[in-house]
Each structure stands twice: as C-alpha cells, then as structure tokens.
Amino acid sequence: MANDPFGTAINCIDGRAQRPVADWVATNGQVTYVDMVTEPGADGLLAQGASQRVAQIRQGVAVSVNAHHSHILAIAGHYGCAAHAVSDDEHKQSIRQAAQLVAGWGLPVRVVGLWVNAAWQVEVIVDSTQP
Numbered sequence: 001m002a003n004d005p006f007g008t009a010i011n012c013i014d015g016r017a018q019r020p021v022a023d024w025v026a027t028n029g030q031v032t033y034v035d036m037v038t039e040p041g042a043d044g045l046l047a048q049g050a051s052q053r054v055a056q057i058r059q060g061v062a063v064s065v066n067a068h069h070s071h072i073l074a075i076a077g078h079y080g081c082a083a084h085a086v087s088d089d090e091h092k093q094s095i096r097q098a099a100q101l102v103a104g105w106g107l108p109v110r111v112v113g114l115w116v117n118a119a120w121q122v123e124v125i126v127d128s129t130q131p
Contacts, residue, residue, distance in 0.1 A: 006068035007031040008061055008109070010046065010075045010102070013038045017078040017116045024114060024122040029072035035064040041083030043075060043091060043113075046098030058105060065107050073109040075099050078116035091115060095125045103128055 007029040009021050022034040037060035039045055045053055064070045075098045077084065077091040084094065092115055099113035113126035 004032040005030065006033045006035060006064065006070040007072040007074070008035045008037065008064040008068075008070040010037045010039075010042050010057055010061065010073070010098075012042050012076065012078055012081055012083065013040050014078060014081065016080075016120060017076060020116050020120050020122050021074060021076045021114060025072060025074050028112075029074075029110070031070075031072065033068070035060075035068060035070060037061055037064070041077075041081055043077030043094040043098050044081075044084030044086070046075060046101055047094035049101065054101075061102075061105075061107070065109060071109055072112065073102060073107065074112045074114050075102055076114040076116060076122075079118045079120075088115070088117075092125050099126045099128075 007025040025034045095113035103111045111128040115123045
C-alpha cells in the first residue's frame with residue numbers, strides 16, 4: 001500500500017455524491033485510493049473563504065497530501081445539496097472560487113473542481129492542468 005497512488009476529494013457529506021466523485025478521481029487521476037474530506041456543502045463553505053471549518057478541511061487535506069502523497073485534489077459540489085441550496089450556476093461559481101482558494105494553499109497537487117449533476121454524473125468545472 002505504501003506505493004499505491006492516492007488522490008483527495010473535498011466533498012459534501014451527501015452519500016449520493018461520494019461514489020461518482022471517488023470514481024472520477026480514481027479514473028482521471030490514475031489513483032488507487034481516494035481520501036475523502038467531507039463537510040456539508042463543502043463547495044459553498046470553501047467559496048466563502050477563511051473560517052474554522054475551512055481550516056479543518058485544510059488540515060485534512062494536508063494529512064492526505066503529506067502522508068499519502070496525494071497528487072490530485074478535487075473540490076466537488078452536487079445537485080440537490082441541502083447544505084448549499086443554491087442554483088446549479090451558483091454551485092459552479094462556488095466550485096471555481098473554492099478551487100482558486102485551494103490552489104492558493106500551494107500544495108504540489110493538480111486541483112480540479114467537479115460538479116455532480118442531477119443524473120449523478122461528474123462534470124469538470126475547472127482543472128489546474130488546463131489553460
């Protein structure tokens with residue numbers, strides 16, 4: 001396990017969003033394991049900026065990156081989120097803002113922002129490897 005690749009996802013606690021995000025990160029990040037750092041409405045929480053809860057998310061991400069050498073970090077938002085009950089377009093904007101915040105943490109990872117739509121399919125909103 002020490003050499004198996006890891007990825008990290010900052011995701012909502014909603015179980016419907018867990019599998020699609022983990023599967024996307026595993027496949028597109030070419031990793032075996034995906035560490036989940038979860039908070040209700042994580043995309044909205046991160047988009048709002050600094051808070052104690054954001055600091056806790058950052059701490060969880062740091063463990064994944066430093067201990068598991070994660071090389072991809074996804075920030076996900078999803079359709080029907082009870083904790084961040086905004087329109088799809090507002091979610092996508094929150095995902096962009098959250099990805100920008102997380103990229104500013106200076107971690108040696110690819111940062112992607114993912115939207116899980118009403119069909120529980122993953123759409124890429126932002127990817128730090130794309131111009």
